[in-house]
Amino acid sequence: MSDPVRTCILSREEAPREGLIRLALSPDGEVLPDVRAKAPGRGAWIGVDRAELEASGKKLRSALSRAFKTNDLRVPDDLGQRIADQLQRAALDRLGLEFKAGNVVIGGERIQNAARAGQLHLLLHASDAGEDGAGKLAQAWRVGSDMEGSGRKGLTLPIPRTILSLALGRENVVHAGLTDPRAARRVGDALDRWLHFIGPDPASRPCETGSQGASAFPPGGSQNTTNSTEGL
Incomplete structure (x- = not known):
């Protein structure tokens, strides 16, 4: 329907x-x-x-x-801020639910293993994630999904690790990976609404750390984020 x-x-x-x-x-x-x-x-x-x-x-x-x-x-x-806050909460709540359901992996080694096995459908980074760590996971994802040379990096969220950790109820969560395609699509849709609304305004997205966007989402999932750029 x-x-x-x-x-x-x-x-x-x-x-x-x-x-x-x-x-x-x-x-x-x-x-x-x-x-x-x-x-x-x-x-x-x-x-x-x-x-x-x-x-x-x-x-x-x-x-x-x-x-x-x-x-x-x-x-x-402050209507705009209230909307942004609710959209962020909805997106992080969805991510937290998927984590409780066993559809999210955290920890560099676990994410890398899932990525190389072709089991990763969405890769997320906190805004303060190190470039080296994010780059290694992205490389594993490209290899596991047979997309070497694509430049695929995953999605850097406009929140630091403290907020991402709180959303998942764990300490020091810097990266997260979705291993179920339907869960990835649900999280991708929630993120899409949030990121589309807050847009590229630096005042709204103080933690932006480089190009990111639609190719971070699973095929057939969210493709309309305002901040999308080609060549991820």
């Missing part, structure tokens, strides 16, 4: 709801992010990134008033 299609209230472009962000109206009239799309009542959907959202000004309020069919609403000044 295909995902239901929704329309972004700002761009008016249509997209599957799983790729958009839902906004909900609280009982006291405050517009709040509902990235898991579970809040009751009428919702409004956006597909723009944070920079576009924060530059929309009066257009956003007008679009929200039409979507919620009321002028009695308040748009918080």
